Amino acid sequence: MDTTSIISLSLGIAAFIVFNAIFEVRFFEGTGRFFLGILDTLAEHLGRYNTKRYVERVKKERIVKQKENVYAKYNRLVEGLILDFNLPLTLESFTSLLCIAFAIVVLIIVVFMKNVTLAVVITVAIFIGLLTYFVMQSKAIKAEKLESIMDAEDILCPLAREGVLVAIKKVMESDEYIKPGIRPYFQQFIDNCENNGYSFKQAIQLLNRQLGPKFDNFAKKAIIFEYNERKGMADIFLDIVDENAVLREINARKDRIFRKMNRDFLLKTVIIVLFFLYALSVDDFREFMLYSSFGKMINTVMISIICLSFARTQALQGNLGPGSDRK
Numbered sequence: 001m002d003t004t005s006i007i008s009l010s011l012g013i014a015a016f017i018v019f020n021a022i023f024e025v026r027f028f029e030g031t032g033r034f035f036l037g038i039l040d041t042l043a044e045h046l047g048r049y050n051t052k053r054y055v056e057r058v059k060k061e062r063i064v065k066q067k068e069n070v071y072a073k074y075n076r077l078v079e080g081l082i083l084d085f086n087l088p089l090t091l092e093s094f095t096s097l098l099c100i101a102f103a104i105v106v107l108i109i110v111v112f113m114k115n116v117t118l119a120v121v122i123t124v125a126i127f128i129g130l131l132t133y134f135v136m137q138s139k140a141i142k143a144e145k146l147e148s149i150m151d152a153e154d155i156l157c158p159l160a161r162e163g164v165l166v167a168i169k170k171v172m173e174s175d176e177y178i179k180p181g182i183r184p185y186f187q188q189f190i191d192n193c194e195n196n197g198y199s200f201k202q203a204i205q206l207l208n209r210q211l212g213p214k215f216d217n218f219a220k221k222a223i224i225f226e227y228n229e230r231k232g233m234a235d236i237f238l239d240i241v242d243e244n245a246v247l248r249e250i251n252a253r254k255d256r257i258f259r260k261m262n263r264d265f266l267l268k269t270v271i272i273v274l275f276f277l278y279a280l281s282v283d284d285f286r287e288f289m290l291y292s293s294f295g296k297m298i299n300t301v302m303i304s305i306i307c308l309s310f311a312r313t314q315a316l317q318g319n320l321g322p323g324s325d326r327k
Helices: 003-020 025-065 070-084 090-114 116-162 163-174 181-196 200-209 213-227 235-277 283-290 295-316
Strands: none
Touching: 003 070, 003 116, 025 090, 070 090, 070 116, 090 116, 090 213, 090 235, 116 163, 116 213, 116 235, 163 181, 163 200, 213 235, 235 283, 235 295, 283 295
């Protein structure tokens, strides 16, 4: 664009702004309202569609047992992320947002790559990497919750001889014993027993569902102790403390291994990226890698390998024996 064109364009923009100011024409305001109205309508239709799909899925799950396939694994993965991160979304709305984000990222990458196929491949790899990262954070949240449950069990088990409800009430008197993340569940258990008309069995089973499989053993023994209490029977809780000690040792060992794996992967990735950036300082290499079709293909392969390797590393960590989220 030459100087004359730039000056003409600038004068045109200035005249347009002055015209809007003098005659109080709300051109941009009306345009903004128009586009916001379109977005609002689309969001409303999408919300109704997602609600319909959600109702149909829930009805189907109650009637037909879901087969173990890619869709079932995806559903479990997304529902786990929604639960762990307390997202105000359903499976259907999360999937819709994911598809919209995917399309936007593809369009952005197409602008730079000038190739739709490579843009789609890169976007798929990036989204796999992002989902893997969130799964990794989800595992950290679950590990923290597990540690909180074990701490609570270690305190409650020696006190259970006075009664599980009495022990929980005594521990809840202080804020330092039960972590804030699980404290509301224990408070709800007390309220259910004393104020909401729940039997002890119903209340402890609800608490068990809220805390997850790790609390199964304690809940079963609490029910047995509550309804079949005999002298010396309170000692049945003490083996839970021993189990927690063993589980902590296993998790600490696994945590050291996983940290080393993640550190090694990050170090290798940083070395590759820094070497690539340094190599871009060579004109011929930069021209080949950024502007030639073959160079763009190599970049796509490298990005895909990094993202898929990250996903594979985290998958291996998830499969390394019984862990915090399997107990």
